[in-house]
Amino acid sequence: MMRWCLCLVVLIGLAGTAAAGLTSQGGAKVQARLASELKKVEGLLAQSRYAEAARAAERLVRRFKNEFLAWMALAHCHIQEWPLRNDQRAEEAAEQCVLLKGREPPVLLVLVKTKLRQSKFDEVLALVEELLPHPAIRSAPETTAELLTMRATVHQRQGALDPQALKKAAEDLELARTLSPRNVGVLISSAELHIHEQRYEEARVELEAAVAISPGQKRVHSLLVTCYRHKKDPEKVKLHYEILTLLNRLVDSVALTNAPKEEERFEILRKLAVKNPTDFEHRMQLAVVLWRRGESPAALKEIDEILKIAPIHQGARLLRAQVESGAGPDEEEGEEESEPGEDADKDGDSCP
């Protein structure tokens, strides 16, 4: 996930400060309900249950149709990487946010990503041009770097028919790297440009840097497979392809929800921990699953491993405290029953 995307955790935090905007709908009670439902969406997203999260967000926007945060949550569901995501719906939600709050950078940042996903390249370039001079963006080098990276992606994709476009892409990426040297998005895009021009070793160096920062990104592993093929290193090809396959299975199951069933997910996460031990994000998920299964000693062992890799990982520390306290895990966030009279999604429904 690119860092410029608004995190739902932040959104939930914002929900607490959004009481003023909610008074028209019933004040504190409504605020609490919105925050609670946003938390449910976040919980589902954290478990890669994207289809369910998107449906929960759809219910949210029906109940809170004038609430910016509800629409942002919906947009957020559809800018995640999952096969049945609806880029058009993400764009509609972001446009609704623009209507409610104006052309604020956080919304436009979501909008530009949805347009990039839909290959609306001219609109992406226009939005990037609009955002780059904005004071809030100019004071945020990370975000500026990410916008430059998006523009570079557009230039790169247009590069087949316009040789100048590749030069522009390289310039944008160079500037982005200056602003944010450890930005994974910049590293990946630089690697893609190298691969586009068949400079595989240079791409590999960028990707090894990226995987050290963010070991759980499937895009990095996919590109590393390409680079190691050319380096004639079958062991590395096999390793990164296996990691890629496992990461895909977390979001590309045959299940209707597009998330694997709990037991399958557990097995995938266990294998990932072995194949990709530095991927503490998925190891955190494994620790939570172990805790939920009542295997607290195993969960604690897994948390210790995470803290060896990332000693300041706040989530791991919090989880450890919770497991050690002997408290049971929260109830799993799941689909909520629809209210009477609502247009409920029936079992068997699927997004086309």
Add this chain to the structure above:
Amino acid sequence: MSVERRTWGAASLGYALLLLSCSENEPDRLSSDTSLKDPPPAAIGSKPAKERRTKAFLHHDPEQLGIDFVHRRYQTESIKYLPETAGSGMAMLDYDRDGDLDLYFVQCCPLPGYQGTQAAEPDRLYRNDGGFRFADVTRSAGLGDLSYGMGVTCPDLDNDGFPEIYVANLGPNVLYHNNGDGTFENVSGGSGIDDPSWSTAAGWVDFDRDGDLDLYLCNYAVCDFEHYKVCSQGKLISYCHPDTLESQPDRLFRNDDGLHFTDITVEAGIVDPFGKGLAVVPFDHDGDGWIDLFIANDADPNFLWLNRGEAAGGLQFEEVAGLCGAALSGKGSSQSCMGTDIADIDNDLDFDIFSANFAKEPNVLYERIEDFYEDRIYPRGLGEASYKFTGFGAEFLDFDRDADLDLVVVNGHIIDIVEQLDSTQTFAQEAHLYVNRGDGVFDEKGASIHPFFGERHVARGLCVGDVDDDGDLDLLVSNNDEAPSVLQNLASESSPGDVWIGFRLVGRKSARDAIGARLEVQQGDRRRVDEVRGSTSYLCWLDLRLYFGFGPGDKGLPCTARIRWPSGRNSEHQGLASCRYHVIEEPIE
């Protein structure tokens, strides 16, 4: 499964007379290096009322050509089974060996719950009578399958020179033996390949080099009519996502004696073949002379089955798509790969793989780089234009005979109500013609080349072949629930100075269709390569002849052809005249 089946009555006297005339016209066996036929003048003498001509193509009204076939999907409004929106394919075959391409169209039939009034209609065979005119010979030929049809292939299974017809159905597949007299006999029962699953594509290759064609059969998914889960969006019933259906495993069959087959899926190492296969394309991935297979899977990683050949001491396959770079998109995700073609897009004498994909994911081009493949859809200019479209039939062809391969992709969404669900999508969609700039980079220019490419159809199959034998490649498109589209190529008229050459390869130690034969042709310092495949595109069987355009040049300069036959033999043929088709038989020492 309760797919309605009916049989045709006895052929009429008129059809019987036609049948006799077919057998009288049977050509002699053609010998090595002889011209199949001189290219006749372009057949545009009498113009059908609705034809639309531009410089590049003549867009015919098929009915005016004698093709009255209209595909029906028999939509069950209250259920919407996924197969309804998947088909159907068609074939170009020379069933009567008179030297020109006849046409076979696959039809569907009512499924349980169908409440419409449309009666079941059979598949159809149309005989090419020359001059771009066709006659329906379905009844007289003893054909007329009434199953819910998907794909069709036309291999010569008994090596007698007359192609059989194998129809892949939702329900038992059907094998028709070509009797060689213009008629066919249904020999499905006992053939061993009347697989009752939901089959889609069939790939025919002599995997074990014993001189006959074996079968790789793509199966899609389990379609249980009694427990079919209806999918909806609010109150709108919609076709389900493929993930809602359980995959049906593919199968490998060994040809025992021409028309009888044995299932050797497991012993050949085709293990865990649980992809939803929609296309199977034979090609020699590793250049060892043993033909391998690329399988395009819908919403699952693709397969590349490597034929281990002699090295494994028998018929053994290994799945290597993931390690070779042909399983996933460049982004590392499974895609909904459908129509597929394999060709040398940049004239570097190796083969690249193209698959058309679902809307909102670009098509995929696995370009061969060293020993691997890499998705280079954007660097080759094929990505941006494809993003919004759901691609099905896909074929590389040198439509303008300028010495490089162009690409046609025909499109159409799978959800009939998609406009109500997504304002960016339409059910019927435009086809694309990507023109090769000469350096392997493509530019989509269809609508500027012919208005057909601005029309919307729910297109599925795409067949390419020289239907009028005039030295350029014509296009046929099978459309879901409508008549096919027919585009006659006018390059031979508009660019008479172009050099081209074509080949029909005839195996003798190899299976007669010579599927998998690699042919490298050279004129002066220009070299091109292709392989005989048959089953490319989507649910289709194409002209087995190999065709090469060389652009404007010296027609007097002879060509040389170097062939590696499926049997492992090599042959070289020099002094071949350009601007004609050559029939080359495999030499036997």
